[in-house]
Amino acid sequence: MSTDSTTVLTLAGIGVPPYSARGLTQTLEPIDAAAHFERAIDGTLLDLSYTPMRLYKSTITGNDQQPPACDGVWPGQIVTVDCIVELNSASGRPAADTEDRQDGDWSFYRPQLQMMVTAFSISRDEYGAQVSWSLQLEEIGGDAGSSGP
Amino acid sequence: MTSGFFWFAWVNAGEAFSAGTHSRRDENIISWRLEQTEGEFASLTIDVKNPKIGLLAPGRKVWAWFSFEGAPLILCRLVGIPNSINKEVVSLVFQARPIDFQDQKVALAETLKVAPYYDLLYIAEDKENDVDAVLEARTQLWHIDPITHVVSVSDLLTGEDGTEVFEEFEVPYESVDITIGQPPIRAVKVTADAPWSQSSKGRLAAFKDLYVNTKAGEGLINGWPKPGASIGGGWSAVDQVTFLSANVETVARSVQSNLTDDDLIFGYGGGSVTLPDTVIDPVFLTAYSASSSSSGVTSSSTAMGVINWDVYCSLALGYDTGDRKRKDTLTFTLTTDFQALVTLPDDSEVLELTVSSRDVGLPVNLPDSTGTEIPIGLATRRSFFPQERGQQSIKYLLMLARAHIVMRSRAVQVKFNCTFERALELSLRKNAILFDPRLPGGEALGKIIAYAISMQGGQLIGEVTMGCAIGKGGTLPVRTGDATVAEEAVFEAGIQVYVNQLTHVTEDIAYTVLSENAVDDGIVFPLQRIPYASDVLVNTVETVPFMPGIPTVSPRSSTDDCGNTTSISLSMSLDTSPITAWLGGIKTTVDFALKPVTGGPFESPYELEVEPLIIPKMIDLEAAELSA
Numbered sequence: 001m002s003t004d005s006t007t008v009l010t011l012a013g014i015g016v017p018p019y020s021a022r023g024l025t026q027t028l029e030p031i032d033a034a035a036h037f038e039r040a041i042d043g044t045l046l047d048l049s050y051t052p053m054r055l056y057k058s059t060i061t062g063n064d065q066q067p068p069a070c071d072g073v074w075p076g077q078i079v080t081v082d083c084i085v086e087l088n089s090a091s092g093r094p095a096a097d098t099e100d101r102q103d104g105d106w107s108f109y110r111p112q113l114q115m116m117v118t119a120f121s122i123s124r125d126e127y128g129a130q131v132s133w134s135l136q137l138e139e140i141g142g143d144a145g146s147s148g149p
Numbered sequence: 150m151t152s153g154f155f156w157f158a159w160v161n162a163g164e165a166f167s168a169g170t171h172s173r174r175d176e177n178i179i180s181w182r183l184e185q186t187e188g189e190f191a192s193l194t195i196d197v198k199n200p201k202i203g204l205l206a207p208g209r210k211v212w213a214w215f216s217f218e219g220a221p222l223i224l225c226r227l228v229g230i231p232n233s234i235n236k237e238v239v240s241l242v243f244q245a246r247p248i249d250f251q252d253q254k255v256a257l258a259e260t261l262k263v264a265p266y267y268d269l270l271y272i273a274e275d276k277e278n279d280v281d282a283v284l285e286a287r288t289q290l291w292h293i294d295p296i297t298h299v300v301s302v303s304d305l306l307t308g309e310d311g312t313e314v315f316e317e318f319e320v321p322y323e324s325v326d327i328t329i330g331q332p333p334i335r336a337v338k339v340t341a342d343a344p345w346s347q348s349s350k351g352r353l354a355a356f357k358d359l360y361v362n363t364k365a366g367e368g369l370i371n372g373w374p375k376p377g378a379s380i381g382g383g384w385s386a387v388d389q390v391t392f393l394s395a396n397v398e399t400v401a402r403s404v405q406s407n408l409t410d411d412d413l414i415f416g417y418g419g420g421s422v423t424l425p426d427t428v429i430d431p432v433f434l435t436a437y438s439a440s441s442s443s444s445g446v447t448s449s450s451t452a453m454g455v456i457n458w459d460v461y462c463s464l465a466l467g468y469d470t471g472d473r474k475r476k477d478t479l480t481f482t483l484t485t486d487f488q489a490l491v492t493l494p495d496d497s498e499v500l501e502l503t504v505s506s507r508d509v510g511l512p513v514n515l516p517d518s519t520g521t522e523i524p525i526g527l528a529t530r531r532s533f534f535p536q537e538r539g540q541q542s543i544k545y546l547l548m549l550a551r552a553h554i555v556m557r558s559r560a561v562q563v564k565f566n567c568t569f570e571r572a573l574e575l576s577l578r579k580n581a582i583l584f585d586p587r588l589p590g591g592e593a594l595g596k597i598i599a600y601a602i603s604m605q606g607g608q609l610i611g612e613v614t615m616g617c618a619i620g621k622g623g624t625l626p627v628r629t630g631d632a633t634v635a636e637e638a639v640f641e642a643g644i645q646v647y648v649n650q651l652t653h654v655t656e657d658i659a660y661t662v663l664s665e666n667a668v669d670d671g672i673v674f675p676l677q678r679i680p681y682a683s684d685v686l687v688n689t690v691e692t693v694p695f696m697p698g699i700p701t702v703s704p705r706s707s708t709d710d711c712g713n714t715t716s717i718s719l720s721m722s723l724d725t726s727p728i729t730a731w732l733g734g735i736k737t738t739v740d741f742a743l744k745p746v747t748g749g750p751f752e753s754p755y756e757l758e759v760e761p762l763i764i765p766k767m768i769d770l771e772a773a774e775l776s777a
Binding site: 031032033034036038039040041042043044046048049050051052053 | 151152153154317318319320321322323324325566568569584585586587604606607608609610
């Protein structure tokens with residue numbers, strides 16, 4: 001099964017068909033729970049956040065001729081995402097590529113994130129033969145494994 | 150910012166925490182809340198994805214360790230199957246109730262049965278085994294450590310494990326919330342009684358050799374109380390001695406003689422008459438004769454005698470009070486001065502406590518179960534509260550009233566949030582102080598009465614609720630009292646007696662020592678002397694009235710012409726009947742009246758003077774404006 005070679009995006013578990021990923025954009029931002037601020041009595045801004053909540057949410061939008069492989073994609077589905085977005089410092093996530101991209105003293109890498117689909121939408125402009133789609137994801141995070149009593 | 154992970158591990162009952170073993174996630178917890186309120190078990194509520202299994206199925210573990218980064222937060226037991234068990238997310242509620250909670254509580258309660266905080270006299274018999282009764286007079290509540298499950302007690306105002314200080318820069322501004330709770334009690338009026346049955350038995354010498362000289366000695370002797378005879382009023386004769394001696398008073402004498410008529414003598418008068426060995430009649434006649442060989446005179450006489458009794462009376466009386474019902478009633482009003490809150494000064498809330506003790510004359514178990522004590526000590530006592538044991542009860546009653554006031558003294562509650570890290574330091578055995586310029590006085594000190602740590606929506610927060618007493622603080626006066634026995638420093642300690650002496654029970658409560666004020670018939674047992682109700686009067690008859698017999702002169706003898714004198718027969722009839730009749734009509738009495746010892750019931754009121762209770766000022770509601 002071929003994939004779209006015009007993008008570095010990889011959605012393991014969903015796939016990126018040819019001609020579905022041109023014009024892709026991806027956002028990467030902290031989940032809402034990552035931010036917990038309160039103003040103290042004296043006005044000091046307090047960071048009350050919980051570091052395990054330092055996770056990403058991402059929105060991937062595409063505008064191309066083909067729809068993504070969206071059939072069977074439901075919220076809750078786990079996807080390994082090789083991001084388009086590059087980060088320039090160690091975030092603790094594995095890198096999608098075997099080698100980082102170097103630019104002077106800076107090192108850039110594309111994170112590979114374990115994410116869960118939180119929302120998905122797709123639309124098609126029939127006359128314009130345009131397919132627009134959007135996939136919203138949140139990083140799973142946490143610690144692996146659980147066992148019953 | 151908080152780093153680290155929370156772990157939840159199902160465990161067996163009593164399984165000790167091991168970071169290596171229990172840092173696992175047996176349930177995927179969506180949110181959780183750990184909280185504890187004063188006097189209660191800590192609880193943990195976790196929201197988890199419905200496991201769709203029987204959580205209480207036989208063989209399943211129901212205990213769990215909830216921990217954070219290798220540090221335990223709570224050891225708890227699943228309370229029951231969750232509500233809304235059909236939902237995809239269910240809430241499991243756990244409680245940190247020790248397996249041996251009751252045993253620990255009982256063991257701890259035994260150590261708390263100490264004066265002045267515990268007095269079995271005022272613990273109802275049906276509550277004697279109620280472990281919670283040991284806290285009735287204490288300003289403490291049970292505390293159960295959520296991790297160690299150690300049961301202890303913690304004071305309502307002063308935490309045993311220190312004070313957590315929360316500065317302005319670490320407490321979220323919006324989280325501070327002040328609520329005014331139930332108005333405090335400004336006074337507790339206590340009425341307490343202590344009943345017992347006063348009893349005493351004994352014997353006393355009423356008379357010792359009471360001398361009575363009388364002509365009616367026999368009657369006195371015969372009528373003297375016999376051993377065992379009841380006199381009434383709890384009195385009886387237990388022993389009697391009458392010692393008798395007697396002499397004879399001659400009240401008339403007749404003479405027969407061969408003397409001439411001129412020499413004839415008759416008349417009355419005393420004389421030495423030997424009392425017959427056996428005296429039967431109080432009036433008797435006795436005869437004697439005399440003769441003279443030289444003169445040839447012979448005479449005989451008859452004397453009428455009356456016994457003159459010398460009676461020495463002794464009497465020992467026994468007394469038996471039976472049960473003299475007594476009751477001491479103690480009243481006092483413990484007040485305190487709170488800062489103005491919502492009530493007007495005239496609307497002070499007063500709590501009235503009426504308590505009755507057990508019979509202080511009956512044995513009660515000692516708190517340490519080493520035996521029994523009779524609180525009154527001696528059943529003969531006239532009072533209870535002024536006695537040493539009574540003072541102990543007074544102190545308990547003061548502690549009881551104090552506990553009610555202190556419990557309601559925390560009329561202001563201050564609640565605020567804190568970081569998770571600070572919340573980990575919270576304990577219901579601690580105080581907290583919050584600095585916030587919005588508070589009157591800029592700060593509030595309180596006892597932590599509740600805390601919670603929770604994670605909702607991925608956000609961790611700690612919550613603190615503290616109760617702040619709104620007293621006015623201060624210290625109690627010191628009053629050594631006025632010496633009554635001698636001037637100060639004359640005696641060693643323990644001998645001098647003081648009035649108006651202030652006794653400090655604790656640092657915040659003191660009272661003026663009671664003086665004896667028994668209201669009764671004034672009889673003090675055991676009796677040291679007979680409680681006469683009147684003087685002892687001896688009514689006796691010592692003098693015999695002039696009541697002679699009738700002398701009768703027989704025909705005289707004659708003298709012949711030769712001068713020879715023939716016998717003259719002269720006699721006087723001595724009639725005993727008038728004197729006998731007189732003696733029959735007289736009596737000698739010893740009159741006295743005794744106070745009855747079987748009186749009662751008696752009730753003695755005692756009004757205790759108590760200094761106002763000192764309640765700390767933990768928040769200054771009357772503070773002046775803070776300077777900028």
